[in-house]
Structures are given as C-alpha cells and as structure tokens.
Amino acid sequence: MxxxxxxxxxxxxxxxxxxxxxxxxxxxxxxxxxLQDERQFKDFYSFVFPFAKTKTQKSMDVEVALALWEIVLKDRYAHVPLFIDFIRKQEPIKVVNKDQWTSFLDFCKVISVDLSNFDPLSSWPVLFDEYVEWRRDNGL
CATH class of the missing domain: 1.20.5 (Single alpha-helices involved in coiled-coils or other helix-helix interfaces)
Incomplete structure (x- = not known):
C-alpha cells in the first residue's frame, strides 16, 4: 500500500x-x-482510496477498507462502527469500489444515525440499502 x-x-x-x-x-x-476543515478532510479521504488499493485493481480489498474506515472515520461519524459490524457479520462484499468508498463519507454526513432521513428511492449504492435494511431488521 x-x-x-x-x-x-x-x-x-x-x-x-x-x-x-x-x-x-x-x-x-x-x-x-x-483535517478539521471539511473540504480538506474530503480531499484527504478521496486521496486514501487510490493510495490504499494496488495500482492494478479498480477496487480495494474489504479488509483494507474496513481498517481504513476505522482509522480515518471512526471518531467522526456514528455510522462507522455499525457499518463495519454489518460488513463483518453479513459479508455482503469482498471488495469496496471507488463509488462505495466515496459515497460512504457522504452517507455518514447526510444520513442521521437513526436512519430517519434515509430515502430508499435515493441513489445510494445498493450496499447502503442493505446496511439500512440490516439495521432496521436488527433494531439497531
């Protein structure tokens, strides 16, 4: 890496x-x-994806993504530990693509931790729909 x-x-x-x-x-x-500045943080977050994946891959191994989300986002957003738990328990994916990586930061910023403002008709990656469904099914 x-x-x-x-x-x-x-x-x-x-x-x-x-x-x-x-x-x-x-x-x-x-x-x-x-990195306290939101724009600088977003630039940094965007830099992490191509830095962490191998040059020949378009995606990042899910374990690498999980570790980086814990390091980079865990203390900023309440969704992070729940999302990581979802990925580890459900194993819905093996790799994280750039759209999922980028969208996760936006998801954390926009969607309240209680999911009350999540619109199932919005254009989030399917992985996030599955995460919301998992949370609701498990009362989380």
Whole structure:
C-alpha cells in the first residue's frame, strides 16, 4: 500500500521545508489540524482510496477498507462502527469500489444515525440499502 521512492520522499520533504524529525512532527501536527476543515478532510479521504488499493485493481480489498474506515472515520461519524459490524457479520462484499468508498463519507454526513432521513428511492449504492435494511431488521 502506498509506495514512495526515496527520491519522492526527499522531494516531498523539501517541498514541505522539512530538514529534521522535529520539523516533520510539526508538519504532521499541522496536517492533522487541517483535517478539521471539511473540504480538506474530503480531499484527504478521496486521496486514501487510490493510495490504499494496488495500482492494478479498480477496487480495494474489504479488509483494507474496513481498517481504513476505522482509522480515518471512526471518531467522526456514528455510522462507522455499525457499518463495519454489518460488513463483518453479513459479508455482503469482498471488495469496496471507488463509488462505495466515496459515497460512504457522504452517507455518514447526510444520513442521521437513526436512519430517519434515509430515502430508499435515493441513489445510494445498493450496499447502503442493505446496511439500512440490516439495521432496521436488527433494531439497531
């Protein structure tokens, strides 16, 4: 996942004005702080998909996606642990495609955790319809 050559790493550090570990720690802190901005976070989230999948695949292995959702989204949105539980218990998919990846962030932002504003006629990926159905069937 995410391979950088030494030259790419060095160019990146130069572009960030990083010359030592303390500079790098400060830049990482600044980057983490910048993710509080919704637009910057969405850009970061969009970057994760192509970074995490292999170059030859159009999709990401579901276990990789689950791990990344836990790292990237778990503390932001209440749907995340429930959605991960659904994927692990129901095993409805083996891979996550780009549309599912991208739509999940929007789903978390738009659909209330109690699912009261979910419209079954909306154009979410089928996986999300299955998630909502699973939640309702299990009283979650």
């Amino acid at each position: 995410g391979y950088f050559t030494k030259d790419e790493w060095m160019d990146g550090m130069r572009n960030l004005n990083v010359t030592n570990n303390e500079d790098l720690k400060a830049k990482i802190f600044d980057m983490e702080e910048s």
